[in-house]
Amino acid sequence: MSSVTYEKVGVLGAGAWGTALAAAMVRANRETLLWAREEEVVETINTHHENTLFLKGVALDPKLKATGLLEDLSECDAILMVSPAQHLRSSVISLKPYLKTDCPLIICSKGIEVTTGKLMSDVMAEVAPKQPFAILSGPTFAAEVVRGQFSAITLACEDEKLGNDLMDAIGTVNFRPYLSTDVIGSQIGGAVKNVLAIATGIAAGLDMGENTRAAVITRGLAEMVRFAASYGAENDTLMGLSGLGDLLLTCSSTQSRNMSLGKALGEGQTFSDYMADKLSVAEGAHTVKILHKIAVDRKISMPITEAVYRIIVDGEPVSDVFDELVNRPFTREDE
Numbered sequence: 001m002s003s004v005t006y007e008k009v010g011v012l013g014a015g016a017w018g019t020a021l022a023a024a025m026v027r028a029n030r031e032t033l034l035w036a037r038e039e040e041v042v043e044t045i046n047t048h049h050e051n052t053l054f055l056k057g058v059a060l061d062p063k064l065k066a067t068g069l070l071e072d073l074s075e076c077d078a079i080l081m082v083s084p085a086q087h088l089r090s091s092v093i094s095l096k097p098y099l100k101t102d103c104p105l106i107i108c109s110k111g112i113e114v115t116t117g118k119l120m121s122d123v124m125a126e127v128a129p130k131q132p133f134a135i136l137s138g139p140t141f142a143a144e145v146v147r148g149q150f151s152a153i154t155l156a157c158e159d160e161k162l163g164n165d166l167m168d169a170i171g172t173v174n175f176r177p178y179l180s181t182d183v184i185g186s187q188i189g190g191a192v193k194n195v196l197a198i199a200t201g202i203a204a205g206l207d208m209g210e211n212t213r214a215a216v217i218t219r220g221l222a223e224m225v226r227f228a229a230s231y232g233a234e235n236d237t238l239m240g241l242s243g244l245g246d247l248l249l250t251c252s253s254t255q256s257r258n259m260s261l262g263k264a265l266g267e268g269q270t271f272s273d274y275m276a277d278k279l280s281v282a283e284g285a286h287t288v289k290i291l292h293k294i295a296v297d298r299k300i301s302m303p304i305t306e307a308v309y310r311i312i313v314d315g316e317p318v319s320d321v322f323d324e325l326v327n328r329p330f331t332r333e334d335e
């Protein structure tokens with residue numbers, strides 16, 4: 001069977017990740033058009049080859065063009081959807097009138113829709129059920145991808161032929177996709193790790209040390225695996241780039257917005273004070289609201305997730321919640 005080449009690629013959403021992905025698409029020799037919500041972003045990319053709002057100080061290839069008009073994406077052969085997870089639904093609805101029927105959407109948002117409890121693939125099934133789609137998720141800080149530093153990432157697609165064609169279209173030596181057919185598992189890793197990164201950040205802010213960080217990552221992974229199992233996800237996916245890989249990255253560096261948020265909370269700042277001047281998203285702060293509820297409904301033990309929920313949603317004091325977390329009765333490791 002011949003492969004489809006996807007020459008013209010659109011990117012919807014020009015935050016840090018959309019911009020970095022657009023840069024990666026230019027390196028993959030795709031004719032790339034980046035749609036931005038903010039006029040300033042369109043203007044600075046087209047005239048100064050820089051995204052001054054979300055990736056300041058990084059020179060972009062002059063071949064990368066930006067637009068503020070969704071209709072300009074109508075000629076694209078594939079589109080990467082890079083809005084925050086809570087806005088994926090409205091983004092797909094707005095784009096739909098301009099989409100070619102066979103244009104695959106590559107979903108790059110990491111999170112669970114708070115108002116419905118739906119994964120991004122469920123949102124797609126509701127708002128654009130006939131549109132082919134894939135999930136792109138893994139350990140990839142935008143600031144490194146935009147500079148062309150080596151990164152590996154999971155591309156999950158139920159249709160393997162489509163997944164292979166998309167890998168060929170978007171992959172390069174330094175932006176290396178791995179194919180998976182586990183669309184559900186690959187989304188759960190990316191959504192849950194953001195909440196766990198907040199927990200790791202809190203521990204760092206409380207000066208709890210490196211042993212604690214390893215404990216939170218590992219017991220957090222156990223929560224992620226239990227949660228994913230309740231959706232029928234494949235265990236191997238959670239042990240791969242989109243699960244363990246992204247969890248390790250995001251819990252290891254204050255390059256992560258989620259870890260940085262947690263660290264600020266651990267150091268005593270309030271959530272609202274810390275977020276007040278932030279343009280960028282900390283997805284875990286949204287995801288935790290629904291993740292904890294789903295865990296309770298499904299009777300899945302997720303104590304670290306619950307702790308983050310109590311701190312961010314209920315506003316309970318960090319030290320009280322973490323004291324309780326570490327004072328739970330001893331238990332088996334496989335529970």
Ligand SMILES: NC(=O)c1ccc[n+]([C@@H]2O[C@H](COP(=O)([O-])OP(=O)(O)OC[C@H]3O[C@@H](n4cnc5c(N)ncnc54)[C@H](O)[C@@H]3O)[C@@H](O)[C@H]2O)c1
Pocket residue numbers: 013014015016017018019036037038054082083084085087091108109110111140141142143279280281283
């Ligand atoms: N930054 C990274 O390193 C990275 C890496 C992998 C995945 N992601 C994921 O990509 C997604 C986008 O993150 P980002 O880092 O590009 O964002 P960002 O924090 O850099 O920028 C915020 C984005 O939100 C958009 N936005 C704000 N209000 C909006 C609204 N009402 N409707 C639609 N869009 C709105 C802005 O236009 C901008 O694109 C998130 O789900 C994130 O988890 C980010």
Ligand SMILES: O=P(O)(O)OC[C@H](O)CO
Pocket residue numbers: 110138139140141142194197246249250255256257258259281282283
């Ligand atoms: O900055 P964060 O915490 O949103 O993490 C960015 C990416 O998801 C890392 O893979």
